[in-house]
Amino acid sequence: MTQWRKSRRSESQGDACVEVAALPHGVGVRDSKRPEGGHLVLGGAAFRALLDEMKR
Known part of the structure; x- marks a missing residue:
């Protein structure tokens, strides 16, 4: 079973966040x-490029 999780930083943003999960062929990203x-x-x-862009 896939385990989805929210970033700790997204908790303060209310319900406007994404969830991620480790998948066999990459990282899953979905709207929470x-x-x-x-x-x-x-x-x-x-995924690393996405994270780098979001940090900027």
Whole structure:
């Protein structure tokens, strides 16, 4: 079973956050408000680039 989690930093942002999960072929990313809406799968390099961009 896939375990999704929210960033600790997103907790203070109310319900406007994403969840991530380790998947066999990358990192899953989904909207925490609509988990039934599906998810994106990013490779490791793409996920790191996303995190770097979000930090800026």
